[in-house]
Amino acid sequence: AQTVTQSQPEMSVQEAETVTLSCTYDTSESDYYLFWYKQPPSRQMILVIRQEAYKQQNATENRFSVNFQKAAKSFSLKISDSQLGDAAMYFCASGGSGGGADGLTFGKGTHLIIQP
């Protein structure tokens, strides 16, 4: 069984500043993947970044990067140079490779507000 916890229901940041969204997880899988998804208002959920747990190097995608602390089971998302278009719900999710096409386990989400 997997659990994903996002302890910040809402975060606010000034435009152009940096913000970090927290996520902790628990899993019994030895091989697993972690994801951050973004859901803009009234728009489709899209992948922001993906991390393979067996890789020590933190994943980055342009202004988005993660701080993956495997021992602490922590997977935070850092957004640099925040833009108005970053305003959205952000979901942390985990997926295991235990065989079969299991769905992802999602956290409850963090609502990110960008202040102009």
Place this chain on the structure above:
Amino acid sequence: DVKVTQSSRYLVKRTGEKVFLECVQDMDHENMFWYRQDPGLGLRLIYFSYDVKMKEKGDIPEGYSVSREKKERFSLILESASTNQTSMYLCASSLWGSGSTDTQYFGPGTRLTVL
């Protein structure tokens, strides 16, 4: 680009009605998923399918069934809709893989209201 479409953005039904939510993907993905999204609860997996006519229960399958007769189409069925099934329903698809290691692509969602 992967495209996942859902038959309706908004749907209003009455208690006891049979409801069909349709999802179609155009990228020949093996895996398809139905999630339910509620405020403060995140997304919860209802059912998934890893092949035509194959289905597996997720975390909250009670009150739902699914059908996958063709690879590109995955339907969620509410046999007798109830007010506690009022929610946002999201469909997703991914390439075949071991577990949920591949990126899932989501549809726009169907906001279902049961009166």
